[in-house]
Ligand SMILES: Nc1ncnc2c1ncn2[C@@H]1O[C@H](COP(=O)(O)OP(=O)(O)O)[C@@H](O)[C@H]1O
């Protein structure tokens with residue numbers, strides 16, 4: 001994937017929007033637009049295609065993951081990853097936290113798959129986000145959002161910013177100590193709570209991206225909703241921490257919603273067992289009253305970015 005992509009100019013940002021596009025508008029355009037593939041994301045493990053959904057309003061950049069391009073995995077049933085992406089969006093939308101960009105399941109040039117709004121890099125508000133000066137001059141160019149949103153890093157022990165939460169201490173190739181750490185940040189913590197609900201097996205640093213107006217989003221939710229515990233994440237900094245009042249309220253709402261509308265949406269995308277397991281994870285979180293602790297093996301995605 002080149003660092004730059006040719007794109008139409010950005011529309012004006014709307015409140016509560018993802019990357020400057022209102023959620024309902026994005027869902028409608030992603031679902032009905034003519035899907036045109038523009039390129040493949042080079043480092044992605046599956047066929048992850050940078051695309052646009054073309055409507056009379058213009059072209060909306062998106063990520064198209066056709067089911068036919070999914071690489072078989074030993075631990076997840078074949079041909080189910082795209083639906084897990086859409087199911088993750090449904091749960092995220094039910095939390096009201098705006099973590100996962102609008103995502104739909106639809107047909108496309110390479111068959112059915114997930115189509116997710118592309119998160120345009122936020123405009124450079126303070127000089128250290130977004131792109132460089134050259135990019136700002138070129139309306140046709142978009143800069144990739146910064147992996148980790150500046151909130152997750154692998155660095156030397158001394159390089160960890162004050163207040164950050166260490167997740168792993170290790171050594172680099174020369175035996176020097178390095179630390180995987182993340183900020184003690186409310187937006188990141190919401191992603192950690194969502195991941196516990198989704199049973200996300202692939203929360204790498206690079207799957208956390210900055211949004212507009214200080215928002216922080218998560219992408220790549222194909223490895224979610226397994227019936228067995230598989231939480232694999234770089235966001236262990238709050239392991240064992242008591243739930244905040246807001247988190248408890250959101251989990252209680254999810255519990256209710258899973259028995260109603262959200263449950264109906266999810267059974268169209270997942271197996272009944274997986275939907276039941278999701279409800280059980282929510283109930284367990286509420287009973288335990290705290291975020292899960294790092295336990296057992298394979299709890300960190302590798303590489304972490
Ligand atoms: N909705 C999105 N908006 C912006 N960038 C994205 C989006 N989805 C993915 N990306 C970028 O593309 C990369 C590959 O996508 P990802 O979903 O991780 O694919 P894969 O499932 O093949 O690993 C991500 O690491 C991220 O940099």
Ligand SMILES: [Mg+2]
Nearest residue numbers: 044045207220
């Ligand atoms: Mg990925």
